[in-house]
Amino acid sequence: xxxxxxxxxxxxxxxxxxxxxxxxxxxxxxxxxxxxxxxxxxxxxxxxxxxxxxxxxxxxxxxxxxxxxxxxxxxxxxxxxxxxxxxxxxxxxxxxxxxxxxxxxxxxxxxxxxxxxxxxxxxxxxxxxxxxxxxxxxxxxxxxxxxxxxxxxxxxxxxxxxxxxxxxxxxxxxxxxxxxxxxxxxxxxxxxxxxxxxxxxxxxxxxxxxxxxxxxxxxxxxxxxxxxxxxxxxxxxxxxxxxxxxxxxxxxxxxxxxxxxxxxxxxxxxxxxxxxxxxxxxxxxxxxxxxxxxxxxxxxxxxxxxxxxxxxxxxxxxxxxxxxxxxxxxxxxxxxxxxxxxxxx
Numbered sequence: 001x002x003x004x005x006x007x008x009x010x011x012x013x014x015x016x017x018x019x020x021x022x023x024x025x026x027x028x029x030x031x032x033x034x035x036x037x038x039x040x041x042x043x044x045x046x047x048x049x050x051x052x053x054x055x056x057x058x059x060x061x062x063x064x065x066x067x068x069x070x071x072x073x074x075x076x077x078x079x080x081x082x083x084x085x086x087x088x089x090x091x092x093x094x095x096x097x098x099x100x101x102x103x104x105x106x107x108x109x110x111x112x113x114x115x116x117x118x119x120x121x122x123x124x125x126x127x128x129x130x131x132x133x134x135x136x137x138x139x140x141x142x143x144x145x146x147x148x149x150x151x152x153x154x155x156x157x158x159x160x161x162x163x164x165x166x167x168x169x170x171x172x173x174x175x176x177x178x179x180x181x182x183x184x185x186x187x188x189x190x191x192x193x194x195x196x197x198x199x200x201x202x203x204x205x206x207x208x209x210x211x212x213x214x215x216x217x218x219x220x221x222x223x224x225x226x227x228x229x230x231x232x233x234x235x236x237x238x239x240x241x242x243x244x245x246x247x248x249x250x251x252x253x254x255x256x257x258x259x260x261x262x263x264x265x266x267x268x269x270x271x272x273x274x275x276x277x278x279x280x281x282x283x284x285x286x287x288x289x290x291x292x293x294x295x296x297x298x299x300x301x302x303x304x305x306x307x308x309x310x311x312x313x314x315x316x317x318x319x320x321x322x323x324x325x326x327x328x329x330x331x332x333x334x335x336x337x338x339x340x341x342x343x344x345x
Contacts, residue, residue, distance in 0.1 A: 016156040033166035047160035058306040059137040064232035066114040066139035071298035082120035088339040093125040105173035111180025115143035131155040177206040182310040195324035198344040211311040213266035246285030249275035
């Protein structure tokens with residue numbers, strides 16, 4: 001792990017100060033941005049605004065999750081994540097549209113978490129952008145550490161509500177929000193507010209959960225409600241038997257042929273494994289033989305622990321993009337979710 005993030009001082013101005021149009025406070029002091037008070041702690045601006053009970057619980061769940069670095073930072077897991085990101089977004093790091101934004105485009109990672117997705121998808125492109133990671137949770141500290149460990153020392157971070165970021169309208173070139181909008185109080189509202197920060201011609205890259213079949217929807221919400229009674233540590237432990245079940249089903253390596261569509265339960269016909277049938281249509285119990293128990297439990301916790309975990313249909317996502325003046329250039333629809341690259345009109 002790297003050491004504490006260096007404190008800002010008047011003698012060490014950053015590009016973030018130019019962007020915000022003010023001098024950053026010293027460590028432990030505060031500044032008002034867009035009528036919000038931000039305090040600089042451990043070198044990161046942190047909002048003092050109150051959150052809804054649901055959003056606060058979600059932030060605490062993710063702060064706990066991303067603090068467990070040994071459950072997501074392995075080469076196997078990072079490689080799996082990068083492959084999935086490229087499968088959905090394409091080779092974003094080499095996209096031709098970067099030239100639209102000059103030599104140092106401003107990239108807002110809205111809901112950066114531990115910055116796993118940004119580092120995996122953008123790679124060396126991050127040395128040629130002004131990267132600003134924002135998250136409602138204390139995971140920004142983990143993200144800042146991981147960026148420095150990767151050699152990207154010019155990145156900036158902020159802890160704040162994504163719907164209340166203190167940035168000028170039309171000032172951001174690219175927004176990246178991987179699996180985050182659905183963890184706010186309203187997926188639609190978060191998308192619209194963030195889209196307002198994009199310049200004309202700017203691009204919005206995001207992924208949101210897709211609504212599942214009736215059994216999965218019921219079971220997922222039931223488990224979430226049960227976990228609300230527990231601390232993050234207890235919720236993590238409570239999910240471990242479910243994770244072991246997913247491993248057991250995966251290790252069976254047994255296939256089944258669903259003879260015809262089961263329309264009532266939204267289960268399609270076709271050949272699949274027992275583990276995949278259970279995973280997609282009964283309850284999320286993730287399995288990948290390359291990951292260990294705690295890495296798999298991390299993935300299940302990510303799904304079940306936050307109370308804010310909205311699911312939406314592709315049609316809803318398209319309508320919200322249109323409402324936000326976003327023209328969809330790339331769309332990837334899969335059972336898990338909806339991935340979009342859209343250009344601001």
